[in-house]
Amino acid sequence: MSLRLYDSASSEIRDFVPVVPGKVGIYHCGLTVQGPPHIGHIRKEVVFDVLRRWFEHNGSEVTIVANVTDIEDKILVKSAEAGRPWWAWAYENERALDAAYEVLGCLPATYQPRATGHIPEMVELMQVLIDRGHAYAAHDESGDVYFDVRSWPSYGELSGQKVDEMEPAADADPRGKRDPRDFALWKGHKPGEPETASWPTPFGRGRPGWHLECSAMAVKYLGTEFDIHGGGIDLRFPHHENELAQSRAAGQPFARFWMHNAWVTTSGEKMSKSLGNSMLVADVVQRVRPIELRYYLVAPHYRSHIEFSEGALEEAAAAFRRIEGYVVRASGVTTNVAPAPDVPAAFRAAMDDDVSVPQALAVLFDTVREGNTLLAAGERVELRANLASVRAMLGVLGLDPLSEPWVGLDTVGASGDRLRGVVEALVQAVIEQRQQARENKDFATADLLRDRLKAAGIVVEDNPDGTRWELADTAPDRTDGR
Numbered sequence: 001m002s003l004r005l006y007d008s009a010s011s012e013i014r015d016f017v018p019v020v021p022g023k024v025g026i027y028h029c030g031l032t033v034q035g036p037p038h039i040g041h042i043r044k045e046v047v048f049d050v051l052r053r054w055f056e057h058n059g060s061e062v063t064i065v066a067n068v069t070d071i072e073d074k075i076l077v078k079s080a081e082a083g084r085p086w087w088a089w090a091y092e093n094e095r096a097l098d099a100a101y102e103v104l105g106c107l108p109a110t111y112q113p114r115a116t117g118h119i120p121e122m123v124e125l126m127q128v129l130i131d132r133g134h135a136y137a138a139h140d141e142s143g144d145v146y147f148d149v150r151s152w153p154s155y156g157e158l159s160g161q162k163v164d165e166m167e168p169a170a171d172a173d174p175r176g177k178r179d180p181r182d183f184a185l186w187k188g189h190k191p192g193e194p195e196t197a198s199w200p201t202p203f204g205r206g207r208p209g210w211h212l213e214c215s216a217m218a219v220k221y222l223g224t225e226f227d228i229h230g231g232g233i234d235l236r237f238p239h240h241e242n243e244l245a246q247s248r249a250a251g252q253p254f255a256r257f258w259m260h261n262a263w264v265t266t267s268g269e270k271m272s273k274s275l276g277n278s279m280l281v282a283d284v285v286q287r288v289r290p291i292e293l294r295y296y297l298v299a300p301h302y303r304s305h306i307e308f309s310e311g312a313l314e315e316a317a318a319a320f321r322r323i324e325g326y327v328v329r330a331s332g333v334t335t336n337v338a339p340a341p342d343v344p345a346a347f348r349a350a351m352d353d354d355v356s357v358p359q360a361l362a363v364l365f366d367t368v369r370e371g372n373t374l375l376a377a378g379e380r381v382e383l384r385a386n387l388a389s390v391r392a393m394l395g396v397l398g399l400d401p402l403s404e405p406w407v408g409l410d411t412v413g414a415s416g417d418r419l420r421g422v423v424e425a426l427v428q429a430v431i432e433q434r435q436q437a438r439e440n441k442d443f444a445t446a447d448l449l450r451d452r453l454k455a456a457g458i459v460v461e462d463n464p465d466g467t468r469w470e471l472a473d474t475a476p477d478r479t480d481g482r
Helices: 039-057 073-082 086-103 119-131 210-222 233-249 281-287 290-298 310-333 345-352 357-377 380-397 417-439 443-455
Strands: 004-007 012-015 023-028 061-066 135-137 145-147 183-188 206-208 225-232 254-261 264-266 458-463 466-471
Touching: 004 254, 023 039, 023 210, 039 061, 039 086, 039 225, 039 254, 039 264, 039 281, 039 290, 039 380, 061 210, 073 086, 086 281, 086 417, 119 135, 119 145, 119 183, 119 210, 119 233, 145 233, 183 210, 183 233, 206 210, 210 225, 210 233, 210 254, 225 233, 233 254, 281 290, 281 310, 281 417, 281 443, 290 310, 310 357, 310 380, 345 357, 345 380, 357 380, 417 443, 417 458, 417 466, 443 458
Parallel strands: 023 061, 023 225, 225 254
Antiparallel strands: 004 012, 135 145, 145 183, 183 206, 458 466
16 A cells, blocks of 8 residues: 555654554544534544545545543533533534534444443553553542553653643642643542442542543554544644553553644634634534535645635635536436546545645546536547546545435435435534523523524524424525625
8 A cells, every 4th residue: 555644643754554454443533522513523524534435445444433522521511501411411412413424424433432331441441550550549539540641751752742841731630649740540529520420440439531531442442553543633632642651551552643633723723612613513504515514624634724714615615516517517418427446646646645635636626627628529438437537536535426425415405305304403403502501591602502593594483382493584694794
């Protein structure tokens, strides 16, 4: 295999050699389901969906694991604010996450494990670390268990930091720590927290630390050594640094490659719920077709930041429509043209060069221009070969309008029961969040969610029987003045 990938651990592009020839194991960190997903979350999923499709196009058997963090401090806080059981809150947002994956045409993960389903594996990993002298239970009998960062000389290797220059780990009460930079493997149950949010262990009742869960799940489904561990660049430190340290300290080789996609930003800042600048997937897919949103997220190099704006989104949609228009016209005069078994050499070279989608798209657009020339000249034989090549390239990117899940769809809600159902699930998740805000008398948040739906062209009506919604008769309000 000629594929070369950028490895965040070595900060260089290296030849990709799988642990097992012909097979590829990928673990990428899923969402902490404290709320519905925004497009910053979904970029990661789309990036690794394209990587998976490229491996599979080249004949590899891919096992891809994307976890769900369904127990975490933020989930407990958000669910308590909403007056909901933490597990119900997490599951509601997990469903919204699955709907977002589906609406953007992402292939389902091979496994999507939940943190709460893997407590025994985490307890076993903690015991190994304690036995090896790399972890300890807090001296105050709080039930907390910490990783001793100074016991592992390589700590900081992924992010290129030195321990003495790091800030204290702010993930647990520092009073039980030997060093303020030690991070929590296990958090003891605290008064006032739901009893259901804790599990019995030899160290006391509690719940897992964020980092511990991913190490346990990755190894369970992919083995102690696997090919690629990925996620957003913000996870490089401390999350992935801590995963790497605890797994290696337990005697596991762990991931051969670390891949990190850049952020989707707004006004130069990372898109996040805490900054109030997030664009929920449920909102955006009401303004543009999901396939156009996927193109927008796919088109830049995965290690480049995307600055979100309505204008940039429209430009991407227009670019995709040029490709789509050719495919539709060409397929109208050449029937039953399947994707070619392979892609052009230049497209292959681009994808093999650290999944360089911008260069791959340049090849695609050149091929589309050639196809339009053939179409105008009535060259049917050459046109069939050209269309087959275009469809092969689009298939790798998950953007072929003549393949599932896009075939037969025009605009959101206009046709296609499957896609309509997914969009309805996303909208319903926002409505349920609004209802909880109203019940908690948080009317500012409730009004903000209603206004977001209105801007997306959705009218919400409250009545004694509940809340109903429908698409507005007019186009959504524009935010860019045009």
